[in-house]
Amino acid sequence: MNFIEKVFVVAEAYSYPLTQRILNQLQLKPQIVSGTEEVRQEIAGEEDIIKKGKKILVLDISKAKFIKPCPCTPVYLGCGYLVINADLNCPLDCSYCILQSYLDQPWLTVFVNQDQLAQEISYWGHKRKGYFRIGTGELGDSLALDPLTQRSRDLCQMFFSYPQAILELKTKTTSIDLILKQKCLPNVVIAWSLNAEEIAHREEKGAPPVKDRLLAAKEVVKKGYRVAFHFDPLIWYRNWEEGYGQVVEFLMANIPAEKVAWISLGALRFPPQLKAIIKKRFPNSLCLTQEFIRGLDGKYRIFRPLRVEMYRQVMNFFKASKRYQKVKFYLCMESAEVWNEVMGEKKRSERGICVFLSRPLN
Ligand code: SF4
Numbered sequence: 001m002n003f004i005e006k007v008f009v010v011a012e013a014y015s016y017p018l019t020q021r022i023l024n025q026l027q028l029k030p031q032i033v034s035g036t037e038e039v040r041q042e043i044a045g046e047e048d049i050i051k052k053g054k055k056i057l058v059l060d061i062s063k064a065k066f067i068k069p070c071p072c073t074p075v076y077l078g079c080g081y082l083v084i085n086a087d088l089n090c091p092l093d094c095s096y097c098i099l100q101s102y103l104d105q106p107w108l109t110v111f112v113n114q115d116q117l118a119q120e121i122s123y124w125g126h127k128r129k130g131y132f133r134i135g136t137g138e139l140g141d142s143l144a145l146d147p148l149t150q151r152s153r154d155l156c157q158m159f160f161s162y163p164q165a166i167l168e169l170k171t172k173t174t175s176i177d178l179i180l181k182q183k184c185l186p187n188v189v190i191a192w193s194l195n196a197e198e199i200a201h202r203e204e205k206g207a208p209p210v211k212d213r214l215l216a217a218k219e220v221v222k223k224g225y226r227v228a229f230h231f232d233p234l235i236w237y238r239n240w241e242e243g244y245g246q247v248v249e250f251l252m253a254n255i256p257a258e259k260v261a262w263i264s265l266g267a268l269r270f271p272p273q274l275k276a277i278i279k280k281r282f283p284n285s286l287c288l289t290q291e292f293i294r295g296l297d298g299k300y301r302i303f304r305p306l307r308v309e310m311y312r313q314v315m316n317f318f319k320a321s322k323r324y325q326k327v328k329f330y331l332c333m334e335s336a337e338v339w340n341e342v343m344g345e346k347k348r349s350e351r352g353i354c355v356f357l358s359r360p361l362n
Contacts, residue, residue: 128164131165131358134167191228203282228261
């Protein structure tokens with residue numbers, strides 16, 4: 001964690017066990033502040049505030065609810081997912097990252113009031129009787145700060161008593177040491193965001209090569225975990241078929257199909273306000289050269305026939321293998337029409353998708 005240059009602790013958060021655990025690991029003297037305005041002032045003069053924010057850690061108390069239904073995107077089909085907003089922002093620097101425009105606080109925030117988080121997990125664990133999916137990878141990478149926070153271990157302990165809650169930890173990293181050290185729970189799924197190697201190299205600054213992510217997945221499978229994969233965002237480039245095909249081939253050669261909980265596909269999409277940020281921070285990004293339309297939610301989306309073609313082709317790579325016939329696929333933030341076109345089946349309701357994905361294979 002030597003990329004962290006400065007750590008701020010909001011006074012209220014100081015005495016929490018998670019704060020103390022993190023401070024004990026860091027070789028930095030924390031600056032105690034009364035609120036995050038002081039952090040904002042600290043970085044105000046920076047040329048690239050987003051880049052600087054990725055080197056600043058703030059330990060704070062969450063005053064909002066930790067757990068919320070995934071907002072998905074207006075008009076499109078959701079999947080009934082619940083998100084846990086325990087850590088905000090991410091030390092990796094992907095050109096297409098929505099957090100660049102979504103979060104108004106560019107630093108890394110770790111919310112330390114895990115007592116409240118445990119209460120909320122208990123509430124949802126009692127409220128939802130059937131299987132449901134829940135995860136931390138919405139507003140940050142689930143494992144990027146794990147060597148420092150050990151959040152994965154705490155979450156696994158909190159979910160131990162709720163086997164119908166499928167906890168997904170989603171990452172682009174290979175930070176699996178803690179995952180490998182703890183007892184594997186059947187309701188914990190470790191997930192990787194994947195892309196064609198060329199896209200990862202060009203657009204996912206700070207993230208390891210895709211092959212390394214898949215080798216990390218292989219390790220956690222050996223430990224007994226189920227894994228999931230998100231081909232998201234699919235980005236068009238000249239050799240996209242070859243590039244995505246190679247990743248699928250490597251995945252299938254290393255990961256047994258029966259250990260795959262689900263695979264999602266999502267094509268590049270982002271709100272208009274992100275475009276100016278990408279132009280400024282990543283002027284050579286492929287995200288600026290796609291054939292876009294404006295979706296019903298106002299976001300830029302890859303032209304529909306093209307994204308349908310990409311979804312179909314990536315799924316075909318999998319379906320060519322007998323072993324992968326039964327694996328569950330879904331589309332992230334897509335319309336019912338595209339779902340029908342790609343999946344060749346009638347639109348599922350949000351609840352239907354939720355049950356379909358959450359139910360164990362056997
Ligand atoms: S890994 Fe995810 S959260 Fe982190 S920068 Fe990339 S897209 Fe954003």
